[in-house]
Amino acid sequence: MSEWTEIVDYFRGRSMWMLHYCTGCGAIELPPTMTSRWDMERFGITPMATPRQADILLITGYLAIKTLKRVVYTYEQMQAPKWVLGFGSCTINGGIYWDSYNVIESLDKYIPVDIYIAGCMPRPEAILDAFVKLKEMVQKGEAKGYEKYVKNYDWYKANQDRVLKRTSPVLKEIEKVTKIG
Amino acid sequence: MVIVEFLIKLAQGFGIGALALATGLLFGGIGRKIMARIQRRYGPPFTQNFIDLFKLFSKGSVSHGWAFDLGLVAGFAPMLAAIMFLPIGPFTLLPSDSSLIMIVYLMMMAYLGMAMGVLASGNPNSAIGMSRALMLMAGYEVPFAAVIFSVYLFSKTGYLTQIVAQQSGGFMNWNIVKMPLGFLAVEIALQGMLGEKPFDQAIAPAEIASGPMVELGGKYLGFGMIQHSVGLFLETGIVVDLFLGGAPNFWIFIAKQFVLYFVVILVDAILPRLRIHEATSFFWKLPLFLGILQAVIVIIQGGVLNV
Amino acid sequence: MADIIDEIKSMDLKTSWLGDWEFEVLTPKDRLAATLSYLKAKGFKAFMGLSCVDWIEEGNFELVYILQSYDLALEAIVKTKIPRQRPVIESMGTLWKLCEVYEREMHEFFGIEFTGNPNLKPFFLENWLDIPPLRKDFDTLAFSEELFEFKEDETHGIKSPKRIE
Amino acid sequence: MNSLLALLIVPITGSAVAAILHRYRFVERLITFLTFCGTFLFLFGIKVGDIFTWHLDFLGKNVEMGLQITPLSIFMLYMTIAFGIVLTFYNLSERSKMKGFLLLLTLTASNWIFMSTDLISFFFAWELMGWSSILMIFGGKHEEKSRHGALYYAMMSIGGSYSMLIGIFLLSNLTGTFSIQSNVSYLMSIMSVHPWWVLGMVSLFFVAFMVKSGIFPFHTWVPYTYGEAPDGFVPYLSSVMSKYGVYGFLIFLPLTLNEHVPSVFGLAWPNYVLLWFGSVTAVVGSVLAFMQDDVKKLFAYSSFSNLGFILAAISLFTPIGLTAGLFHAFNHLLFNGAIFITVIAVISKVGTTRMSEMGGIWQKMPLTFLTFFIGIAAAAGIPPFAGFGSKWMIFQAMISHGLIFATVLLFFASIASFLYLMRAFHAIFLGQLSHKYDNLKEVSMIGKITEVFLLGALIFFGILPGFILDPIDSIVSAFGLKPLPTSGYEYINGFFSSINMVSIFIVVIIAFIFGFALFAVVAKHKKVPQEDNYTAGQIPQDWNLTPEMYQFGYDFYEPMDKELAPFLKVKIDGFFKGFGESVKYIGGAVKEIFTGNVQIYTYLAVGGLVIFVIAGWVVW
DSSP states (O other): OHHHHHHHHHHHHHOEEEEEEOOSGGGGGHHHHHSTTTOGGGGTEEEOSSTTTOSEEEEESOOBHHHHHHHHHHHHHSOSSOEEEEESHHHHHOGGGTTOSSBOSOGGGTSOOSEEEOSSSOOHHHHHHHHHHHHHHHHHTOOOHHHHHHHTHHHHHHHHHHHHSOOSOSOHHHHHHOOOO | OHHHHHHHHHHHHHHHHHHHHHHHHHHHHHHHHHHHHHTTOOOOOTTHHHHHHHHHHHSOEEEOOHHHHHHHHHHHHHHHHHHTTSOBTTBOSSGGGOBHHHHHHHHHHHHHHHHHHHHHTTOHHHHHHHHHHHHHHHHHHHHHHHHHHHHHHHHTOOBHHHHHHHTOSSGGGSHHHHOHHHHHHHHHHHHHHTTOTTSOGGGOHHHHTTGGGGGOOTHHHHHHHHHHHHHHHHHHHHHHHHHSOOOSSHHHHHHHHHHHHHHHHHHHHHOOOOOHHHHHHHHTTHHHHHHHHHHHHHIIIIIOOOO | OHHHHHHHHHTTOEEEESSSSEEEEEOOGGGHHHHHHHHHHTTOOEEEEEEEEEETTTTEEEEEEEEEETTTTEEEEEEEEEESSSOEEEOOTTTOTTHHHHHHHHHHHHOOEEETOSOOSOSSOSSOOSSOTTSTTSOHHHHHHHHHTEEEETTTTEEEEOOOO | OOHHHHHHHHHHHHHHHHHHTTTSHHHHHHHHHHHHHHHHHHHTTOOTTOEEEEEEEETTEEEEEEEEOOHHHHHHHHHHHHHHHHHHHHHTTOOSOOOHHHHHHHHHHHHHHHHBOBHHHHHHHHHHHHHHHHHHHHTSSSHHHHHHHHHHHHHHHHHHHHHHHHHHHHHHHHHSOOBHHHHHHHHHHHTTTOHHHHHHHHHHHHHHHHHHHTOTTSOTHHHHHHHHSOGGGHHHIIIIITHHHHHHHHHHGGGGGSTTSOEETTEEHHHHHHHHHHHHHHHHHHHHHTTOOBHHHHHHHHHHHHHHHHHHHHHHOSHHHHHHHHHHHHHHHHHHHHHHHHHHHHHHHHOOOBGGGOOOGGGTOHHHHHHHHHHHHHHTTOTTSTTHHHHHHHHHHHHTTTOHHHHHHHHHHHHHHHHHHHHHIIIIISSOOOGGGTTOOOOOHHHHHHHHHHHHHHHHHHHOTHHHHHHHHHHHHHTTOOOOOOOOTTEEEOSSOEEEHHHHHHHHHHHHHHHHHHHHHSOOEEEOOTTSOOOTTOOGGGGTOOTTTTOOOTTTTHHHHHHHGGGGOOOHHHHHHHHHHHHHHHHHHHHHHHOOOTHHHHHHHHHHHHHHHHHHHHHO
């Protein structure tokens, strides 16, 4: 059975369809990656339109709280096996928005990220490098972020709810000093 | 004895189905490669579609109920059934039933099934896509039918096998020489049938999220891929049998099919997408004119049968 | 051109040139509507935007209305100050419908009340319960640390969030 | 008792009983159903060539009247009564305001039409059929609208009847007899002398038949009437009553076989004209159908579109054309019955006829959904269901004459029919299920039995068409044409090729088995509710998404409407409406005297007719 799994993993690595969630400035790096200069299709990676069809979720840049909600929903609509690529510094630690009240700091607290691409912006070569790396990981059976998500669902859910479903002000002591209006 | 015969036919049928699927997938892969080269890319390996299909069948998917499942199965099963009546080179599995209009209507059953499946998903994008696909069908089927009818009148038979047999004996006997206008009309209609640009309104990915396929994932998308690949084989195969004189063996047959598909890919590579009502009315203008002109020529040449 | 400036000066309002094609008008809160409608009548028909500055030491919010006139090729910047403690001002939606959208944003990010604006519901932020975030007394770093759970990273000496292993 | 007479007496007795007991709704329906069954039993007692005549002393003239069975009439009788049984059986559970006694009166008239040998009884039966159905439509759901629909239908019917009446008088004046047979042979004999006169005479009859079948340009009443008729009656109206026109055409079409008739493209020109009427009807019906939102109207258009196919085929009057036309008449009866019965089942559950208010009903009514699906597959002409064979034969019949324009028009109508069927399919059954239909139930046991029966019939007659083609062959030979060669129940023989439907069926079934096997073998799927849908990342609860908002059913073919709009500016409807308005205006003047209601027009029309009849007799 394990041979079968290896075969399946081998072909999965050769055919990864990507859903790009273009939240930030990073989206501009994708057209060159897709088109003739760098051509990601030669790795079997094709952009797809909906989460149902996709294997990779590529988050291109910073995520506001509002967009995080959509990303989580989209991620949950995707079907296993699925992988997440965090693109750019913003997904790693918030990047230049590290102290922003509205931009999350680290994507992998909310959904499992298989590979981060560092840089601001990462160049298309870096994206392709990540794809190749992901392909190797998939073929070795290492990219199991979606299983981690299922296993630690409560932890991820708690983190998501902490950000998305706030019921009281975050900074309580300041609230006493200044009142709105 | 009958049972043995039936089992032999069954085995042959599965063989033909597998062959058609493999050819369709290969064509798709080569098409992607050609497209990449036109765009000065390296392109995916030409086996990419096989890998994609394999991956899709190993991937999880969501179902929206039994109508969704039934519809998607009904989307590719009739397509495979229609292959059994198509003369592939010298070989036809069921030559006595190879009526052209019947094959066309079996293909429509596949569209009906597909439509049922994707519409049962309840996504408005798929409904918009389906409505576009149907409107486009109202366009390309009309010139296609006009040409089918002129071939009927010309060959005085409705069997594809006999139409092929009548064209044997060299290039000058092919219907493409005798009915060039009809061939032109069919070639344009083929572009619409295969849903390639400028007639890819139904699956406009950036516009309506790939239209009918919006809710399909995993094996359902795989079924859609089978339908498309087998449909590619079937539709180009029909044109080869109608106009390019069939073929003495399988390899020449797929070579001829590939020539047709190559033209489609080239057109696909250079044209943008039309708006849907422009596309539909386009088919009612030039291709229909060509098809009817061809029919009139055939009739004037003495094609009318005395009943 | 200059006569507009003179006329405004004669109305007992502070005004000055900011450049070749731009001047500012400082107006008290209660004369804002009159000033704006005067400028609109003079040809500044295009409402370009509304922004707000938080002068926390003064205890004021400064509202900045930017108008343009295509005929005169001039830009007018009208500024007015309102107290931080009670930031209430009348809506300019009657002059420019577009203004209501900007007012909605200012309401969300500074907590300014615009009387007469019917639509002041949240615009960009979802589920916001703290004080309006663009006020200077809102500590965005503290908020970020609290909400996104920073922790000290020993190896690099910077703060970074907790991770699952 | 003579079986021929019994076919008239049984239903009219049943009608009387049902009329007496009409207060007890279920009893009335039961009587209707049992009468249909009883009438059907008497069908076994009749055979081709049976004849029954009587003499009537009427206004001093001795008129021979009679009933006779021809292959065509026996085919029609079986078809209509069998369908009536299915419908009345279904109506046992149905709560529509259908009056059983009127249906039985229609049945009497219908039997009489198919058996009558003389023009007088043909005309009376025709009128009886017309008036009983008009009264039926008066009882529709929306009082005012139903009256309007019935009135429109009545106006058109009266027009047709007058035309036919004039024809009858002129004809019988010349020949001195009312026998259809002798009149037709008389017309045939003088064809060489006065061909144009004969054709003018025949066209007087044709107008009546065209009105009844809803052939262009007399199609305008169809949507109004079907849209307003009681739900339980619409299938009968659409499947059965439109076929009377076909029967009428077939009485007079042999005339045009004469060699003295000038011909166009190898076809006698009256036939050529009829063929064009048929083709245009098919296209107009299909195109108008896919712009409808009202489901009953949509299928009303579909209904006369199919009649266009039938007319185009029979007007060729070649063996294959005639076979194709009659075969399509049968198939249309079957699939239209299946479609309309499922549609009225849905309408009775959801309480609206607007398709944009339905959607997703397949989740609640699976069997109805499946029946409808097979019904539309048959209507679209998809093998191996009933409906494929006849369309396939029609195309072959047409193209064998080299009628390329008409054939392409018909093919376009066929594709357009695919469009409107898909629209109805989607808007009614697929897509998102509204929460207001959460408590929707499948039809009752009676409804289920009916649906399973229709489903079986659609498949059975699809794969074994010989059961219908055999009787059609005898009709074709009765017309003096050489029937198509037959080689077994599973074969359809066209002009260019023949098809073994069983082998196609087996191939399709094997393909489906393979498909489901593949479905079961590969990776598993997860069932999700309809709310879990691709929304471009937007969370449905956040913006109060309701299923109605996420259902794309209204204006399904909007771009197409734009494209076809210039062709639809011609309003035949308006002409007839204007005509109706002027009649109303005169009627309004009379109304002041009689202080009656809308029905006054009906009485006036009947009175006028009677006066006309009597006047005609006196003059003669």
